[in-house]
Amino acid sequence: MPPNLTIRNLTATALDLQHIERFAAEHVSRGASTLSNARGALISFLNATDFHTKELKPKGDPVSSSPALHRVEPFSTIETDVPAAEPGAEVVRLTFEADGSKYVADVPAPVGRSVTMRRVDDDGSGDDGRGGGGEFTTVYLPHVGFLAVFSSAHPGSWMSDLGDDLRLSVLSIPGTHNSPACYVALPSVRCQFAGIREQLDNGVRFLDVRVSAESGGDSMPLVHSAFPVSLAGTKYFSDLLAKCYAFLEENPGECVLMSVKREGTGRAGDRGMSRYLRDRYVASDPDRWFTGSHVPRLGEVRGRIVLVRRFRVDERVREEGGGGFGIDAEVWPDNCEDGTVGGGLVRIQDFYEIDIGRNVEKKIALSRAHLERAAALEHGATARGDGEALPLYFNFLSASNFFNATCWPERIAARVNPAIVEYLCTRHGVAGEGEKGREVGDGGTGVVITDWVGAHGDWDLIRCVVGMNSRLIVKGEGASPACAVEVDVEGEKGSEGS
Incomplete structure (x- = not known):
């Protein structure tokens, strides 16, 4: 069983975790060309760097969807009652509210890197995390089920x-x-x-x-x-x-x-x-x-x-x-x-x-x-x-x-x-x-x-x-x-x- 999800808020804004969706995960080939992927894999092998030719993404509709009520105050850490994602098999989508806006984070991220939270409207639409709504960056540690949230400085x-x-x-x-x-x-x-x-x-x-x-x-x-x-x-x-x-x-x-x-x-x-x-x-x-x-x-x-x-x-x-x-x-x-x-x-x-x-x-x-x-x-x-x-x-x-x-x-x-x-x-x-x-x-x-x-x-x-x-x-x-x-x-x- 994965550990319960721990969230650390390293920003000056309170974060309210409001909704959780769980998806089965699928491994999807990255958009890069075969040649680029081969080159990246070779560099990774020679230099011990971590290169992914596939991305971990949510598959289809959520397996489960439920409201949540967890507040993470500025510069504080909480352990939730939410099980973390099953490594390699599951993606958990978290919806937060901060200062009246909603933000979404998928954990783990597609290639295991830091990502900017996606700001969304009530209908689920919104920016892609690169526009004006990119106030928060997440780093997720899957082996311990730990999500750190940072302010997104340019x-x-x-x-x-x-x-x-x-x-x-x-x-x-x-x-x-x-x-x-x-x-x-x-x-x-x-x-x-x-x-x-x-x-x-x-x-x-x-x-x-x-x-x-x-x-x-x-x-x-x-x-x-x-x-x-x-x-x-x-x-x-x-x-x-x-x-x-x-x-x-x-x-x-x-x-x-x-x-x-x-x-x-x-x-x-x-x-x-x-x-x-x-x-x-x-x-x-x-x-x-x-x-x-x-x-x-x-x-x-x-x-x-x-x-x-x-x-x-x-x-x-x-x-x-x-x-x-x-x-x-x-x-x-x-x-x-x-x-x-x-x-x-x-x-x-x-x-x-x-x-x-x-x-x-x-x-x-x-x-x-x-x-x-x-x-x-x-x-x-x-x-x-x-x-x-x-x-x-x-x-x-x-x-x-x-x-x-x-x-x-x-x-x-x-x-x-x-x-x-x-x-x-x-x-x-x-x-x-x-x-x-x-x-x-x-x-x-x-x-x-x-x-x-x-x-x-x-x-x-x-x-x-x-x-x-x-x-x-x-x-x-x-x-x-x-x-x-x-x-x-x-x-x-x-x-x-x-």
């Missing part, structure tokens, strides 16, 4: 809903690891399925960029360690920037955090690269960049790239920048479980040396623990008495082992990403339910950085992270929290104070 402009006064520290920001490593490349080198613009359009706001630098040159090829990100020709930093600039022109309410690190075989050092970056790119478009050394408020950086510096900076560049050049992440702790950078301005989980059979579960646990640390932060709180912002939490879900094909980036992502989706949906932001049982503040995630999102339309992880900003929207611009959380940047726990 993926390309979700920051526009947030107040200018919010520090980036308290935002829930999805990111990608080795972001431009999305081209045809060695499987140990490629980290992403989707290109930079597709990532940005789907909500990613942190890009991890590695470049090689030559003495006397400023072209800066994109690399992953010593390897180029593409086997089909060199890709350059300038091309990546052009895509970011175009995105920000079209979405001026957004910002992009960009971590830049020197790797590869180029002969220039960090200080030379800092001059190239400043002279060739930042100085030529200063309005497109934020190179301050503090964690900014969102209003300071809309329409701009926020530089996170993972390299040593030339003293002349530092001095001309007023004592800094970007958020200082220069002394990066290696393979860390909870490291600090920049005097505690950044806290990092970047445990990456992994063996799929031995410690992938450790990686998942460390990722969940860092999510919980970030959840304790609260808008308006300070980490120190000098008015500095709370630290930025960088949480790398990525890991790899070059010498073990089962531990290449996409295969680790196939294990870690679904585990983190489940954690975010079921436990994140719930007091006492995290990895360490801590209390929570705003329930944010910090910057969550992952591999291989967007494969075959699977943006669930990005949708979950973005959805965690709802509490900040509720508080509104300029709102003050009921209490502040002082964070010990060296220790495990924070303390609450009024």
Whole structure:
């Protein structure tokens, strides 16, 4: 027997479950061509991604139809008396009412991905979930019968809903690891399925960029360690920037955090690269960049790239920048479980040396623990008495082992990403339910950085992270929290104070 359906409402709107219909399920071939399906299946096999050549859809008329009466208050969870769908054999159609409108969700969704609820009229007609009625996104976990409901932010402009006064520290920001490593490349080198613009359009706001630098040159090829990100020709930093600039022109309410690190075989050092970056790119478009050394408020950086510096900076560049050049992440702790950078301005989980059979579960646990640390932060709180912002939490879900094909980036992502989706949906932001049982503040995630999102339309992880900003929207611009959380940047726990 399937478990009873549990519903978690991660929005500011009360949801009333009013009606339930149960359908026998049928597996229907997707509309894509045979060639496309074959190609998708091959990629799925090689890269451990989940590709469906068939969709699970309701068959015929409902087997049963009954009214329901379950209210799910904002930011709350209930277990209903409704049995969840029998996996693979059944589709349950749920009708909710919210703010006077009706919405329909089928669980599970046709291909098991996050979907936007369909708004319907009393006669059952309505939009297709992509129009003006798309206020809610659902993520369903069939093995536990758990439905999480998020507010549907427009993926390309979700920051526009947030107040200018919010520090980036308290935002829930999805990111990608080795972001431009999305081209045809060695499987140990490629980290992403989707290109930079597709990532940005789907909500990613942190890009991890590695470049090689030559003495006397400023072209800066994109690399992953010593390897180029593409086997089909060199890709350059300038091309990546052009895509970011175009995105920000079209979405001026957004910002992009960009971590830049020197790797590869180029002969220039960090200080030379800092001059190239400043002279060739930042100085030529200063309005497109934020190179301050503090964690900014969102209003300071809309329409701009926020530089996170993972390299040593030339003293002349530092001095001309007023004592800094970007958020200082220069002394990066290696393979860390909870490291600090920049005097505690950044806290990092970047445990990456992994063996799929031995410690992938450790990686998942460390990722969940860092999510919980970030959840304790609260808008308006300070980490120190000098008015500095709370630290930025960088949480790398990525890991790899070059010498073990089962531990290449996409295969680790196939294990870690679904585990983190489940954690975010079921436990994140719930007091006492995290990895360490801590209390929570705003329930944010910090910057969550992952591999291989967007494969075959699977943006669930990005949708979950973005959805965690709802509490900040509720508080509104300029709102003050009921209490502040002082964070010990060296220790495990924070303390609450009024």
